[in-house]
Structure formats: structure tokens, C-alpha cells
Amino acid sequence: MKEKMQECIEKCLACASACMQCASACLNESEIEMLRACILLDLECSTLCKATAELMQLDSNNSHALCELCAKICTACAEECEKHATHGMEQCRECARLCRECADICISMSAVA
Template sequence: MPEQYRNCIEACYLCAAACDNCAASCLKEEDLEMMRDCIRLDMQCANICRLSAQFMALDSQSAKELCAICADICRQCGEECGKHQHDHCQKCSKACLHCAEACQKMAA
């Protein structure tokens, strides 16, 4: 993988895994209605993170633009997950906000 992308790619894959786990865990919660936005953003965030990591690994000319979008979605997901006290949501929020920061640096 291109060295300049290493930290961001790792943050993206860790974030995607945290989002997948959070969405699956949210589906097991009693109040699904309360978790609706969390699940929706988890799915979107996981997908954009994997795509961003792939574009960086390919050394794509569009990687920086995609990372800017990824940073925005990660921030939204991190804020939404942070509203819930479930352990999986708190871990996901942390991973998302870390990834948003890494992607923002990559996009700059």
C-alpha cells in the first residue's frame, strides 16, 4: 500500500469494522426506533470507509476527494453513535471520529 496512505487506510478499515459491529449490535437492542439513525449511518460509514481505503490502496487520483466525503460521513456517524450509551455505540463513535480526523488530513 502507498506509504502516505497507511494510517488513513488502517483507520478506515477499523472504522468500517466498528460500524458493522455497531449496526449488528443495534439491531439486537429493544428500542429499534431509537437506533434507526445509528444503524443507517453505520451502514453508510462502513461502506464509504471501505471504498476510501480501496481508492487509497489503488493510489487513485480521486482518493483525496473521496476521503473528504468519508470524513464528513464518519463525523456524522460518530456524533450519532455518541448519543447512545451502549458500549458498541461508544466504541463506534470513537473509531468514526478518529477516522474522520485521518481522512480530513488525507484530503487536505
């Protein structure tokens, strides 16, 4: 169980980093208005992923509930990023991939509770 939790922590932190990189790259795009929802979800997802990882590191009794919410936000972020990835935005493609990975492991962690 500890190995799975460590993997989840690592996936959450990788996702948080990817989301921040995606938001930063999107802010430098010329069509920023089109990317507003993507940027907001990137920032929300990054914040929640970091919080989820921190609670798991504390071995909190609430980490399973937060994993469930994290999976939901990661999925929403992935769906939004995938819309832009089809237009050649590589940062969105990578963010969506890592969000999906994070969502998958967070779902499995939330089911353990």
C-alpha cells in the first residue's frame, strides 16, 4: 500500500508541474481568450494535486477523499487540454496525458478508503 501511495504522490506532483507549465505556455499564446478555461483548470488542478500529495505525505485520514476530488479535477483538466492539443499545442497534450495518469491512480487510491 505504501508503494501505491508513493506512486500516487509522484503522479500528483508530476501533474501539478505539468499543469503549471501548460498554464504558463498558454499565457504566452496569441489567442489567450480561447485558452481561458484551460489556464484556469490548469491552475486549479495544480493546486489540488499539490494539496493531495501533501495530505498523502502526512498520511492523513482525509487523503482518500481528496484523491477522489483530485481525480475529478484532473479529468476535467485533461478534457479541456485535449481540445487544444488537437491544434498542435504540445504543452496541452503533455498536460492532458499526465492529468489522465494522475486521475487513474487517484481513483484507485480513493477506492481504498
